[in-house]
Structure formats: structure tokens, C-alpha cells
Amino acid sequence: MEDNFSESLAHVLKHEGGFVNHPKDPGGATNLGCTKRVWEEWVGHEVTVDDIRSLTVADVTPLYKKKYWDAVRGDDLPRGVDFAVFDLAINSGTGRAGKLLQRAVGVAADGAIGPATLAAVANVNPRELATKVCEARMAFLQGLPTWETFGKGWSRRVKETEKIAFNMAVD
Numbered sequence: 506m507e508d509n510f511s512e513s514l515a516h517v518l519k520h521e522g523g524f525v526n527h528p529k530d531p532g533g534a535t536n537l538g539c540t541k542r543v544w545e546e547w548v549g550h551e552v553t554v555d556d557i558r559s560l561t562v563a564d565v566t567p568l569y570k571k572k573y574w575d576a577v578r579g580d581d582l583p584r585g586v587d588f589a590v591f592d593l594a595i596n597s598g599t600g601r602a603g604k605l606l607q608r609a610v611g612v613a614a615d616g617a618i619g620p621a622t623l624a625a626v627a628n629v630n631p632r633e634l635a636t637k638v639c640e641a642r643m644a645f646l647q648g649l650p651t652w653e654t655f656g657k658g659w660s661r662r663v664k665e666t667e668k669i670a671f672n673m674a675v676d
């Protein structure tokens with residue numbers, strides 16, 4: 506297990522792209538995958554849509570490290586699994602990412618990745634686990650009411666995430 510944050514973030518940012526403000530997206534104004542609400546929580550005050558539009562990679566990197574990577578224990582997960590869980594956390598929340606990982610390894614799914622989860626993860630082939638996490642993610646996304654609007658893009662993202670995670674992982 507090693508620090509795979511920089512490489513993982515680079516892949517996430519390819520998926521997330523630049524500024525969007527789709528009327529059917531419950532996240533609203535988003536840039537580099539960072540929603541207005543998340544950025545306001547991070548900086549501790551209200552921001553404008555123009556503030557979101559002007560975010561840079563340097564701005565969002567510390568947020569992604571602390572709020573998502575560290576929250577899902579990215580440095581403690583095997584290479585590949587770390588990326589799959591990190592990308593899931595950004596897209597669907599850290600609690601859901603933890604729960605889907607926990608279900609994939611057969612431990613109590615409370616969303617908090619702790620010693621029991623990490624011990625179970627250590628006993629599973631990382632490539633197989635990354636695939637299981639991506640399959641569980643896809644099943645979750647297909648059940649969302651916004652699937653019809655965003656499903657094609659989500660499907661592409663999850664398939665690409667699975668492929669990247671598989672290639673990162675070491676048997």
C-alpha cells in the first residue's frame with residue numbers, strides 16, 4: 506500500500522472535467538467535480554457561481570485529499586482499490602463508498618473504514634475487489650431517479666474507473 510493519491514486524483518479530474526451547471530443535477534454548479542455546497546463547507550462561507558467557475562486544480566487538491574482520500578483511508582487500501590473507492594466517494598459520498606467496500610468484503614457495512622474493514626480488504630485479491638466495488642456502484646447508480654439523465658455518463662465513468670483500477674492493482 507502506497508500513496509496513490511496524485512495518480513488517482515489525475516484520473517478523477519479527467520472524469521469530472523470543468524465547470525458545469527446542469528439544471529437536473531442536484532449538485533448544481535460544479536467545477537473539477539467540486540460542488541458549490543462542498544466548496545462552501547470547505548472554505549467556511551458562501552460563494553458565488555463565478556467563484557466555482559474559477560476553481561483550479563491547486564484549489565481543489567487539498568479538499569480532495571482530506572475530505573475524500575483520507576476519509577476512505579486511501580493510503581491504507583491496496584493500489585487500484587484505493588482509486589475505485591476514492592472515485593466512488595467523490596461521486597456518491599464517503600459513507601456510501603465505505604459501505605459498498607464493506608459489503609464487497611463481507612464485513613458490517615457502517616460506512617466507517619476501520620481495522621476490521623482493512624483486515625478483510627487485505628484478504629481479497631485487489632483486482633477482484635475493485636471490480637466488486639465498481640459493480641456495486643453501478644447497481645446503486647442505476648437505482649437513482651436521475652439515472653435516465655446521467656446514466657450514460659455514469660456508466661462510462663464506472664467502466665473506465667474499473668479498467669483503471671484493475672490496471673493499477675497488483676495481484
